[in-house]
Amino acid sequence: PGLLEPTSTLIRVPKSASTLGIAIEGGAKTRQPLPRIVTIQRGGSAHNCGQLKVGQVILEVNGISLQGREHREAARIIAEAFKTKEKDYIDFLVTELN
């Protein structure tokens, strides 16, 4: 069991707009080893959902761990989760801890 587990939250973001509307920084081999939300754009699916917040760190996307993923790979996983037509939502496991 990881230390982050007790404070992690699962947030389901419906694809309610044509964009997800978050900016992330971080990834493996950077100062911020897991992607952190730095912006939530108004009018995007994330903003419409109302539960994702700036400063949250993304641990998993649709059950896929972002641990050890470099920035571009993490960004690709999130982009593909938004693009896929298999699901009309994305599940984010996030934590406020950094």
Added chain:
Amino acid sequence: REKRLTLPPSEITLL
């Protein structure tokens, strides 16, 4: 030797 200081900042991607 602070490991944290040697790691580069990350780029930012808008999704």
